Amino acid sequence: MHHMVHTNEKPFVCDTCGKGYSQSNTLKIHLRVHTNEKPFVCDICSKGFSRRSSLKIHQRVHTNEKPFVCDTCGKGFSQSHNLKIHQRVHTNEKPFVCYSCGKGFSHSGTLKIHQRVHTNEKPFVCDVCSKGFSRRNSLKIHQRVHTNEKPFVCDTCGKGFSHSGTLKLHQRVHTNEKPFVCDVCSKGFSRRSSLKIHQRVHTNEKPFVCDTCGKGFSYNGTLKLHQRVHTNEKPFVCDVCSKGFSRRSSLKIHQRVHTNEKPFVCDTCGKGFSHSGTLKLHQRVHSNEKPFVCDICGKGFSRRSSLKIHQWVHTNEKPFVCNSYGKGFSHSGPLKLHQRVHTNEKSFVCDTCGKCFSRNHNLKIHERIHTNENHFL
Numbered sequence: 001m002h003h004m005v006h007t008n009e010k011p012f013v014c015d016t017c018g019k020g021y022s023q024s025n026t027l028k029i030h031l032r033v034h035t036n037e038k039p040f041v042c043d044i045c046s047k048g049f050s051r052r053s054s055l056k057i058h059q060r061v062h063t064n065e066k067p068f069v070c071d072t073c074g075k076g077f078s079q080s081h082n083l084k085i086h087q088r089v090h091t092n093e094k095p096f097v098c099y100s101c102g103k104g105f106s107h108s109g110t111l112k113i114h115q116r117v118h119t120n121e122k123p124f125v126c127d128v129c130s131k132g133f134s135r136r137n138s139l140k141i142h143q144r145v146h147t148n149e150k151p152f153v154c155d156t157c158g159k160g161f162s163h164s165g166t167l168k169l170h171q172r173v174h175t176n177e178k179p180f181v182c183d184v185c186s187k188g189f190s191r192r193s194s195l196k197i198h199q200r201v202h203t204n205e206k207p208f209v210c211d212t213c214g215k216g217f218s219y220n221g222t223l224k225l226h227q228r229v230h231t232n233e234k235p236f237v238c239d240v241c242s243k244g245f246s247r248r249s250s251l252k253i254h255q256r257v258h259t260n261e262k263p264f265v266c267d268t269c270g271k272g273f274s275h276s277g278t279l280k281l282h283q284r285v286h287s288n289e290k291p292f293v294c295d296i297c298g299k300g301f302s303r304r305s306s307l308k309i310h311q312w313v314h315t316n317e318k319p320f321v322c323n324s325y326g327k328g329f330s331h332s333g334p335l336k337l338h339q340r341v342h343t344n345e346k347s348f349v350c351d352t353c354g355k356c357f358s359r360n361h362n363l364k365i366h367e368r369i370h371t372n373e374n375h376f377l
Helices: 003-007 024-035 052-063 080-091 108-119 136-147 164-175 192-198 220-231 248-259 276-287 304-315 332-343 360-371
Strands: none
16 A cells, blocks of 8 residues: 555545545545535534544643644644744745745745735635725624624723724833934834834925815824915814814813913913913013014014014015004004094093093003103202
């Protein structure tokens, strides 16, 4: 019978599929593929097998026996085949090559999954939303969206996640681990994707372009926010006054108008502000910082808007025009004061005699009559 190995003689043929074997016993085992006969049953989980050897290998799942050990790293495996595949990690052997792109893989199964990238084959379909996936594992993770299952829990804060990888990223919030470092400015990031977006600061790459005005952005989310300028979409609405905002952060800042919350406090004078930007502007009062300089006369200003108003002195531009008289002003404040001439509005009242004035300055001069204060001495 042994000589058939050398002669490749296979006298025992399967009646069902025509496959030949050199031994009758091997044919007998093969026939179980067609009959689905599984005479060897696991006494722990009752799973059946067509071969005794397959049962023996399976039982290692329950005993955790791993007799095949890697000589390089000491990792153990329950099957010699799995050890052989693992050793390719150390040898970097990738015998299974994709014919479409030439990429190599250490396992035939991994190659098969990869080829679905080219074929767009998605055989694993969600029975809830019909979304398809190229991997069974990806489908399993996706289904947690519908079941809200979050089996991976953070030991520090108790927050749950549907994927182990997402938990790992989250834990960097607590450890402050930032393994992805920019090679230009050395700034660190907890995610590779965040580093990639950051690098566009240095390259000035703006791949996300607005279809309406052509303005480019380095991040897709920023483009989405910008497009609301054109659509006037304001999905974030204040539940107190119903004012709408295009950004959630803008709504949060606005709500401080109602709560009078001022979390940003000046270290010098203790004055509070509802916005960090307003605090920064205020601090220039103490530092006397004036970064915005007029290129005509050299005068400095703490605010860009103040510089813009000042420049109208040189250009004689007066964009604020009185509807009644046609007189122009370089600032909205003087226009508002001027309009009181036409409306006869006098909102500043003397507490002593009740006389009214259109300007606070005029009221202040008038009050000196009662205090007998001589301003010109």
